[in-house]
Amino acid sequence: MAKKAENVIVGISIGDLNGIGAEVFLKTFDDARMLEFCTPVVFANVKVLSFIKKTLNLNVNLHGIDSLDQLLIGKVNVLNIWRDTVNIEYGVNNAEVGGYAIKSFTAAVAALKAKQIEVLVTAPINKYNIQSEEFKFPGHTDYLDQQLEGDALMLMVQDNLRIGLLTDHIPVNEVSAHLTEALIRKKVLTINKSLKQDFKINGPKIAVLGVNPHSGDNGVIGREDDDVVKPALKKLFEEGVKVFGPFSADSFFGSGQYEKYDAIVAAYHDQGLIPFKTLSFGSGVNYTAGLDGIRTSPDHGTAYEIAGKGLADNNSFKEAVYLALDIYHNREEYQVLTGNPLRIREKQEEKKYS
Structure with missing residues (x-):
């Protein structure tokens, strides 16, 4: 499906599955109007998110894909980056679940670096249970600082x-x-x-x-x-x-x-x-x-105390999506105004064929 210039590909890392990250993501894109100006792709597993969707009684349609080449504009895409069965225990601090949070995050950052997604929104993680031999960072920001210019x-x-x-x-x-x-x-x-x-x-x-x-x-x-x-x-x-x-x-x-x-x-x-x-x-x-990459996140944590109860407010997550989109468009405009020749040619082409 052809991509509109204004429809931005939003990569999403799923965060701690025992927290409220999946809930605020699902609630945000349960509103079909969000898909008019952005296309989300969450790095996780469609069976896990379908289970969480069912427990929370949400109606958002999920489109499972196995590679970003299969992404559909105007759909809520779930890129399957693992096939394992994850035991969801809402509100429980679990190192195995923390490992899946980091698997999601690092895959999403790799896609951002490769320009396969245009912005990244990260759901909350637990800074304690993400630590491992492979990931020794206090949180998202420190890893992003290492990976991006x-x-x-x-x-x-x-x-x-x-x-x-x-x-x-x-x-x-x-x-x-x-x-x-x-x-x-x-x-x-x-x-x-x-x-x-x-x-x-x-x-x-x-x-x-x-x-x-x-x-x-x-x-x-x-x-x-x-x-x-x-x-x-x-x-x-x-x-x-x-x-x-x-x-x-x-x-x-x-x-x-x-x-x-x-x-x-x-x-x-x-x-x-x-x-x-x-x-x-x-x-x-x-x-x-x-x-050089755009990353936003909600200003709250995993909120274990209300996880799985359907009580999470998704406003901060939705605002994180909006801000990422605003910054993306502002940077595009800034590059044109400051004379980036590549972006000027791209904008001229977009105008020519729009």
């Missing part, structure tokens, strides 16, 4: 709220040791570029939060903000990057200051994620900025 950066997105992290999945007592001028420079420049090419923002304004309470109070509560953060931001601003800070993190969101900026950079995981999840009300998206 660029520098991965976790960027949490909900409408105009975008929060990036200088450090992500490391212990709090190691944050200061990781903070350097070079790291701050790399992360701010990555966000600045992403705001332009992925979100169509000209001259983006970026705020950076202080590491210590009250940004160190002029060195009274730590020296990191004065000795590391401020010099890095000063150099970037002198180079034309509209970056401001460091701001005291305790009042930045409550006062509404965040609304003045196109992105906020937090020093560590919870400094950024707590206000983000408080403000986004379950509709936030985790976007891996800075890479």
Whole structure:
């Protein structure tokens, strides 16, 4: 079946099958309108997903395929990447099930690298049960950073709220040791570029939060903000990057200051994620900025406590699909506007034959 230019191939890794990943995927594409502008292909096994669909009493039609050459536009495709029988036990932390989650994820990333899919949406995994001799990464982002070109950066997105992290999945007592001028420079420049090419923002304004309470109070509560953060931001601003800070993190969101900026950079995981999840009300998206491939995911975990009960809210997963599609189209437009000759010719051909 011929592919429309606007119908994007969305690869999906299934996540932990004992969690809610399959449920939020199935609920999202139970709405046939989704297939008008994207075609999903989930990397899993059609018998397993049919079983989960039946237990949740969902009606989405699944099209099983054995290779991506068999993918049908306008269908919910399931690429069979294993033939084993998987014992689904909702809510159970199981290493074997974690192995299938990684098998799905690595196959989907390989397809993204090979341009067989155009964007990737990842369902939640359990970071504990995915560890093995073959996969020794804290999570999705670190593996993507190794496999795709660029520098991965976790960027949490909900409408105009975008929060990036200088450090992500490391212990709090190691944050200061990781903070350097070079790291701050790399992360701010990555966000600045992403705001332009992925979100169509000209001259983006970026705020950076202080590491210590009250940004160190002029060195009274730590020296990191004065000795590391401020010099890095000063150099970037002198180079034309509209970056401001460091701001005291305790009042930045409550006062509404965040609304003045196109992105906020937090020093560590919870400094950024707590206000983000408080403000986004379950509709936030985790976007891996800075890479040549597009990957998004919902902002929640496996939610074992409600798995298999039909209670999972699929809004964040649906928003992750929407954001991946928006970024895909924004990047296409950005490449044309910035003079990529290959994309200009491709766009001319599309217009010629449309």
